[in-house]
Amino acid sequence: MHIDPLNPPARVPWWRDLPVNLKLPTTRLDFLSSPSGVIREAQELAAEAFGADHTWFLVNGCSVGIHAAVVAATAGAADRAPPGGHGAAADHPRPGPAPAGVGVGVARGLQSTPGGIGEESGALGERGGGGGPRAPDVLLVARNCHLSAFSAMVLAGCEPYWLQPELDPRVGMAHCVTASAIAAALAAVAAAGRSAVGVLVVSPTYFGAVADIAGIAAACHAHGVPLLVDEAHGGHFAFLPPGVTAASQAEEAAAQPPPSALSCGADVVIQSTHKVLGAMTQAAMLHVRGGRVSPSRISRALQTLQSSSPSYLLMASLDAARAQAAAGGAYDEPTAAAQVVREAVTRCRFVQLLDDRTAGSRSSVHSWDPLRLTLLVDRLDPAGLPDGGFGAAEWLERTHGLVPELATAKTVVLALGPGSTLQHARVAAAAVQELDRRFAPAADASGSAASRGGADGEPERVGDAAAAAPTSVGTTAAAPLEVAEVVMIPRDAFLAASCSVPADEAVGCISAELLCPYPPGVPALFPGERITAAALRLLRGTLAAGGAITGARDGSLARLEVVVAGQGGRPRA
Numbered sequence: 001m002h003i004d005p006l007n008p009p010a011r012v013p014w015w016r017d018l019p020v021n022l023k024l025p026t027t028r029l030d031f032l033s034s035p036s037g038v039i040r041e042a043q044e045l046a047a048e049a050f051g052a053d054h055t056w057f058l059v060n061g062c063s064v065g066i067h068a069a070v071v072a073a074t075a076g077a078a079d080r081a082p083p084g085g086h087g088a089a090a091d092h093p094r095p096g097p098a099p100a101g102v103g104v105g106v107a108r109g110l111q112s113t114p115g116g117i118g119e120e121s122g123a124l125g126e127r128g129g130g131g132g133p134r135a136p137d138v139l140l141v142a143r144n145c146h147l148s149a150f151s152a153m154v155l156a157g158c159e160p161y162w163l164q165p166e167l168d169p170r171v172g173m174a175h176c177v178t179a180s181a182i183a184a185a186l187a188a189v190a191a192a193g194r195s196a197v198g199v200l201v202v203s204p205t206y207f208g209a210v211a212d213i214a215g216i217a218a219a220c221h222a223h224g225v226p227l228l229v230d231e232a233h234g235g236h237f238a239f240l241p242p243g244v245t246a247a248s249q250a251e252e253a254a255a256q257p258p259p260s261a262l263s264c265g266a267d268v269v270i271q272s273t274h275k276v277l278g279a280m281t282q283a284a285m286l287h288v289r290g291g292r293v294s295p296s297r298i299s300r301a302l303q304t305l306q307s308s309s310p311s312y313l314l315m316a317s318l319d320a321a322r323a324q325a326a327a328g329g330a331y332d333e334p335t336a337a338a339q340v341v342r343e344a345v346t347r348c349r350f351v352q353l354l355d356d357r358t359a360g361s362r363s364s365v366h367s368w369d370p371l372r373l374t375l376l377v378d379r380l381d382p383a384g385l386p387d388g389g390f391g392a393a394e395w396l397e398r399t400h401g402l403v404p405e406l407a408t409a410k411t412v413v414l415a416l417g418p419g420s421t422l423q424h425a426r427v428a429a430a431a432v433q434e435l436d437r438r439f440a441p442a443a444d445a446s447g448s449a450a451s452r453g454g455a456d457g458e459p460e461r462v463g464d465a466a467a468a469a470p471t472s473v474g475t476t477a478a479a480p481l482e483v484a485e486v487v488m489i490p491r492d493a494f495l496a497a498s499c500s501v502p503a504d505e506a507v508g509c510i511s512a513e514l515l516c517p518y519p520p521g522v523p524a525l526f527p528g529e530r531i532t533a534a535a536l537r538l539l540r541g542t543l544a545a546g547g548a549i550t551g552a553r554d555g556s557l558a559r560l561e562v563v564v565a566g567q568g569g570r571p572r573a
Contacts (some may be wrong), residue, residue, distance in 0.1 A: 006185030017414060032310045033303045042319040050238055050327040051262045052269070052287035055294045056302055057318050059310040062232045063148035065270035065286040066200075067305050069228045070152035071295035073198035073268070074137050112504075114512030121417035135159070136489055138189050138200040140182065144174040144522045146230055147550070150514055153490040157307075158197060160490065160526075161185060165205075168359030171376060171410040172521055177201050178364045180214030184222040190556065198293075200228045203261060206406060207354060207413060208372035209365045210234070210258045217265030226267035226292035232263065235285070235372065236272035240324045241332050258367040267292045267325035273321050276371070278418045280317040295385060324418065331371075334416045336373050337425035341414065350379040354411070371416040374430065378410040380439040390546045392435060401433035409545060484511075484529035488563065497564045500553065509562035512573050514551040532559065 030037035039057065047055035058065050082346055136159045141149055152256045153160055163185060165174035182567050189196045200219050204210035211231060219228040231237075240257035261269045268330045269287045273279040284300075288295055322537045324330050345353045356375035359365065377385070377392045385391040393407035406417035414428060487510050488496065498512035516523040517539055539549055539557055553561050 004536045013398070024147050029312060032059070032306065032315065033308060039315060042315070042322070045326075046285060046322045047287065048316070050235075050271075050285070050287055051260065052270075053291050054288045054298070056286045056298060057310075057315050058270075058284040058286055058302075058306070059282055059314045060306055061274070061282050062230070062270050062272040062284045063146065063151070064302070064305050065284055066146060066148040066228075067152045067155055068286060068301035069157045069161040069268045069293070070139060070149070070158070070198070070200065070299040071271060071305075073226055073228060073293055074139070074156035074158050075301075076294045076297045077195055081143060082298075083173060088492045093431070095262060115194055116317075117330075121546060132318050135194060136491075137195050137197045139197055140185055140189070140225075142177045142185075142201045144199060144202055146202070146232065146468035147514060147516060147523065148259040150490055150523075150526055152496045156197075157491045158489075159194075160486065162486075163199075163201070165202075166361055168360040168362075169352075170358075171378060171408070173207055173411070175205060175207075175359070175362065176203060176211035176366075177216070179212050179219045182216055183222070186219065186225060190223065196223065196225050196226050198226045200230065200415075202230045204234045204258070204369045206233065206373045207411070208369035209362075210364040210367045210369060213259070213261045213264035213266055213366065219269075221265070221292075221372035225291075226290075227265070228268045228269070228293075229266040229267075231259040231269050232272035232284075233275055233372065234258070234369065234413075235273055236325070236331055237261075237369075238263070239328075239331055239560070240370065241335055241342065257370060262287055262289050265290075268298075270477040273318055276417050277321040277325055277413075278317075279321040280314050281320075282313040283318045285318065286546040330418050333422060334371055334418060334420040337422050340422060340425035341373055341428050341432065344433055345375065348433060348439055350377075351432055351436045351516045352376040352379070355374065355560055371406075372419075373414040373416075375414065376410060377435075379441065380435070381441045383442060387546060392439070393430075394428060396431050396435065400427060402428055402431045407502050447496050477544055484525055484532060486526075486529050488528035490526065490528055493526075498561050499564050500559045500561055503536060503557055503560050506560040507533050507536060509560075512563050513553060515539055515560075516550045518548045518550060528563075531562070566568040 030039040032039055032484075043055045043057055046057075056065075056068075074526070099541050111391075138159045138161050139153060139158045140163055142163045143166055163177045163181060166175050167173075168175055173271045186196060186199070194415040199216070201211060201216060202375050203209075203213055212229075215276075217227045219564055242256060249251065249403070267288065267290050269289075270284065271277075271287070272284050274281050274283045286298065288298060293396075300477075301441060342353060345351060352375070354376055355368055356362055356365075358376055375389075375392075376390050380388075380392065382388070387394070388409040389407040389411045390409065393404045393412050396402040396404060396412070402414075408411040493510065493512065496512065502510065509526075509531050511525045512527050514523060514527055515525040515535075524538055525531060536557075539552075543557060545548060549555065549557065553559075
């Protein structure tokens with residue numbers, strides 16, 4: 001006798017209509033929280049395949065891996081700190097502003113204008129003796145991090161030191177963080193007498209840019225700090241066939257796929273196995289290599305954060321995805337398929353591929369993901385495509401059944417995976433070339449209205465409603481919004497009392513919401529940051545252009561949630 005929700009079948013008739021067998025016994029199938037049998041064996045096989053010392057299966061997606069990595073790195077900082085060094089607050093004066101070129105914008109605490117967190121919210125406390133609260137540990141974080149990084153800082157109680165990714169002026173997107181910027185930021189943290197618990201970066205980005213992880217790892221390790229890499233979209237790097245990569249590589253260089261973050265010296269790597277390796281949704285992996293982050297700390301964090309009743313279907317899909325990738329050949333056809341689309345784009349007159357030749361800036365980009373093709377559509381006819389990339393993506397799906405991964409005002413992202421075939425590539429290639437012809441600029445001699453339009457010769461228009469839409473992320477060549485002023489650390493802002501005020505009156509207040517415009521998924525405001533008029537314009541513009549804002553209590557943005565007065569906020573309601 002045991003609890004079985006599908007027994008007897010007559011009580012749960014819906015399961016009989018599913019094309020899978022849900023009657024799987026789970027007795028003697030090991031425990032994810034403390035594996036000693038088949039789960040442990042599967043994780044060890046994954047570690048071997050990915051080149052890790054230890055691997056953990058995740059059933060809460062890449063997000064719980066980021067949570068566990070930050071919590072473990074923060075908790076483990078005490079293990080790495082010299083005796084008396086971590087809590088000697090009297091020796092650490094309040095830091096001043098970060099040096100020019102280090103970090104981003106204006107922020108309190110380490111990235112501070114005079115008068116820091118301690119004066120307004122009490123988060124840092126006074127640095128002098130008397131047993132007062134010490135300053136929180138510092139996590140250096142790329143601003144284009146996943147939203148789960150904020151949750152991780154809430155859990156760990158650390159203070160962010162924001163690292164600005166390189167900005168591409170052509171399409172208004174963020175690429176990567178450079179090793180030199182990280183080295184300078186780590187030096188600034190050390191000079192301020194503060195404890196850096198780790199550096200968290202994203203590579204590859206949603207648009208396929210791969211950072212110089214080897215250089216970043218060297219900079220981190222020179223300061224004794226672990227490097228945590230959100231490689232959600234790069235789990236396939238370790239299994240790509242040699243000799244094939246994005247067309248952006250210099251012709252004289254040996255064409256090689258991007259190296260995995262683990263092979264470049266990263267200490268902790270989190271991968272969304274369900275995104276690019278074919279596992280089921282929510283299934284992910286966390287890898288550790290080297291001794292800078294304790295495996296036991298990771299295990300304890302995951303025991304706290306993950307479900308105690310994990311899905312064996314998810315775990316089985318992780319093992320199956322590992323087996324398929326490790327067997328070899330899984331990415332031969334997808335890589336060849338990507339090359340078919342890439343070559344088709346080179347024959348287009350106006351649509352281009354984001355690569356070394358077309359990027360507005362690329363000093364932070366080491367290489368490009370060969371299976372993520374970002375199409376630049378900013379040179380197509382704005383009269384036919386007033387929505388730009390949004391309209392192009394809608395047209396591709398409506399006319400060719402081609403569903404892009406992502407669209408922004410100036411880009412359309414195509415992502416290939418283990419299920420992508422050459423037939424898929426031929427359809428995509430034809431679709432992109434037709435897009436290039438149909439929406440050629442009106443001034444182009446070969447792109448008459450008749451050739452670009454329908455049967456009646458009228459030029460086709462997609463997304464007329466947004467023709468006069470306000471500026472949003474990616475709609476102009478301007479760089480994305482600068483990082484806002486940090487007034488409260490994430491944990492304090494998350495726990496603070498809040499209230500709702502009209503959006504226009506919220507300018508100058510402290511945000512209690514994490515407001516992130518999609519696309520491109522780079523947060524405009526984190527809880528604890530000062531709301532600015534520029535941030536509000538950007539968020540409203542994204543909505544008007546057809547994008548979405550996540551994290552807002554009021555999806556219309558008519559009202560915003562702010563920290564109440566007396567806790568660091570100054571609501572003007």
